[in-house]
Amino acid sequence: MENLMFEQLQEELYFEKMSNGLHVYILPKKGFNKTYATFTTKYGSVDNTFVPLGKEEFVKVPDGIAHFLEHKLFEKEDGDVFQQFSRQGASANAFTSFTRTAYLFSSTSSVEKNLETLIDFVQDPYFTEKTVEKEKGIIGQEITMYDDNPDWRLYFGLIQNLYKNHPVKIDIAGTIESISHITKDWLYECYHTFYHPSNMLLFIVGPVDPKAIMDLVRENQAKKEYSDQPEIKRKFEEEPESAAVKKQVLKMNVQTSKTLLGIKALHVDQSGTELLKNELTMNVFLDLLFGKSSVNYEKLYGEGLIDETFSYDYTQEQGFGFAMVGGDTREPDKLAETLQEMLMTAKSGSAFTEEQLERAIKKKIGSFLRAVNSPEYIANQFTRYAFNDMKLFDVVPTLEQITLNDIANLAKEVISEDRFSVCQVIPNK
Amino acid sequence: MESMAEKVIEMQGYKLHLIETDKYKTNTIVWKMKAPLSKGDVTKRALLPHVLQSSSNKYPTMASLRSYLDELYGATLYVDLAKKGEYQVISFSIEVANEKFLSDQTPLLKKAFELMSEILTNPHINNNAFDRETVEKEKRTLKQRIQSVFDDKMRYSNMRLVEEMCKGENYALEVNGVLEDVDPITPENLYDYFLKAFSEDEMDLYVVGDVKEAEVQEFASELLHFESRSVKNIEIANVDNNREVKNIKETQDVKQGKLNIGYRTHIVYGDSDYNALQVFNGIFGGFSHSKLFINVREKASLAYYAASRLESHKGLMMVMSGIDLKNFDQAVRIINEQMEAMKNGDFTDNELEQTKAVIQNQMLETIDTARGMVEVLYHNVVSGHDIKFDNWLNGMQKATKEEIIEVAKKIDLDTIYFLTGTEAVK
Structure with a gap:
């Protein structure tokens, strides 16, 4: 041991x-x-x-x-x-x-x-x-x-x-x-x-x-008999880099419309420290862009395009990955357009300051401490990290290394209209 | 067993509850305000905490307030509304990292207290009215929040059951208020309500973490002080026991039917037979070994979920299950049979012991989280009792089969609600 x-x-x-x-x-x-x-x-x-x-x-x-x-x-x-x-x-x-x-x-x-x-x-x-x-x-x-x-x-x-x-x-x-x-x-x-x-x-x-x-x-x-097992062979078809469908509208028995914008990830073959750095950078980037303290959030909320259901998230595993942002909205198309514009703006310029980045990293460190109060979080996340050759307890040191340059490079690379897609739920009557 | 040592200190206008523990990497501060549910105030009360947490005098915009929270290592600030019996309870929570786990030694607990005080006592106002823009934004969000229940069929059918079952009682009011009552709220009348709430509500402050009593007491007395007040308690409403069982069917465009059944237990937290009721609920439908799960799901394959839960301060028990539209009669029959079995004492010692073990486990797990501790302790404030956690556990363990049968016999079926689809055969 x-x-x-x-x-x-x-x-x-x-x-x-x-x-x-x-x-x-x-x-x-x-x-x-x-x-x-x-x-x-x-x-x-x-x-x-x-x-x-x-x-x-x-x-x-x-x-x-x-x-x-x-x-x-x-x-x-x-x-x-x-x-x-x-x-x-x-x-x-x-x-x-x-x-x-x-x-x-x-x-x-x-x-x-x-x-x-x-x-x-x-x-x-x-x-x-x-x-x-x-x-x-x-x-x-x-x-x-x-x-x-x-x-x-x-x-x-x-x-x-x-x-x-x-x-x-x-x-x-x-x-x-x-x-x-x-x-x-x-x-x-x-x-x-x-x-x-x-x-x-x-x-x-x-x-x-x-x-x-x-x-x-x-x-x-x-006490249990196991013979050594060869490596498991899994097969996945080739997947294009761009989104398969640009938009889909689902009509359902709801009163409030919903819009979710997705970005298909790149570099989905990553694992280990590379993946850790990439997904943490992506998370910090999304916080800077759409977090409650961001200019964008204030604008979206102030204009009534979003409410408290607004959220964003990034998922990356071996072979696939996506960022998603959205929530309930009174204006599903306008929200989709505005989110895409905000992303394109973030791609083109150096949108953030050192001070903002430092604050966003502090926030992530604090939320990691909160998370490790939870045995469920530790066990489930540790397992996910281990299956991707990452170490859960590297999160804080990796966060501390993220620079504005990392954020700018990531934004420039991952934001691209051909990898955007929108899904909406609209009341059926 | 790790229990909770709660120290209660009388402060100016509120009680401070302190739970010292070193098992967390964060410290938690929860401010609770309790007032009777009333049609006149419920909607203002639902709006108030959201207005208070979105800006303050010192942080007049959402972005400035939220930036400050990020600066405090992502301290979380959130509000919550709950119905506890016939009371509407507002909670403000701040959770902040304990700086001993950071390389930076900023005194975060003190800053968190200052922020709580800022949110509660120094709002963003002009001429005895809240900031107009903030109120408008939060009114819009509140309307969306009220409407969103409709889109979550599990919540919707539960809300409809309570509405039908408790018609005419204040308990039928939704915790987020009434849609039509949002528009008439103004920055002025909300500000008047704010003054009223802070002068009349019963208020409690909970602090959980690796903190020092003297320090917490100093922060609290310096930063949070209000006029003393006498607490308003309400009589438990009388319910007509002899009413016929209500049957409500509602049709919507849904694939899965939602079956919700309400019972009157006539027993509330603090009553001598509450412990037996808790065990009753566990055998009947609280867990995955319970009668409902076994008979509705495992044996009949009718549902993915079939469970019961208690409304401890109101004396209700709710059963919920998601079933195929055509299986309504069969599901109701099976659930009724399980209730009859309970009344007839048709459960084994094994089921009894198993249930106690699982309840004990659940209660101990609850107090592993700071939030759970606060909720467990707050039962005493709502009910006006002082039941120590360990005594509660012991009482639960002592509940006998005979007591459980007595409890079962008290329970009355009140309302059967079914949300059914347009494709249903009947």
């Missing part, structure tokens, strides 16, 4: 790579009641074309299968794992994103037992035709719930505008039609390919003794 000290933050992180390849991290947090653990596989909705374990040929699996698998892993021959967690005073959950599937629990007692339950249920699949069929009704309702949610439709509508081929454009839960093709055999094939320990990361944060916890995980893993 290795450990790393972060003096300024007064945190200590413990790490061990198990002999089967599983990465385990422990961050003790004194004074907290709760222990929070996530067990995550680097497998999400975008991994839909791959060579299954032990086979030669690429296969394409039904949309929504990673998420379906996440649901089904909770069910065992002797019942539901939720029941076992709650008997042990824990609350359990899971989520599927574009690139990850995470299983988690939090508990304030019986932590070791709960941790074993977590590891064991994820490492012991039990799928039958009958339980797979039953789940289709439940997930069907999850899908229709999102169909009625205008913000979700707006978000996915914009991704579908930006991407022509990449599976990031596919809704994470799939459609009622696509999940109808899911069978137990498909689930096992995905499971065996992506749930090998070497493709997974376990993170535990809370008032724990790191040595005892690491021993427990080591012993647990030693």
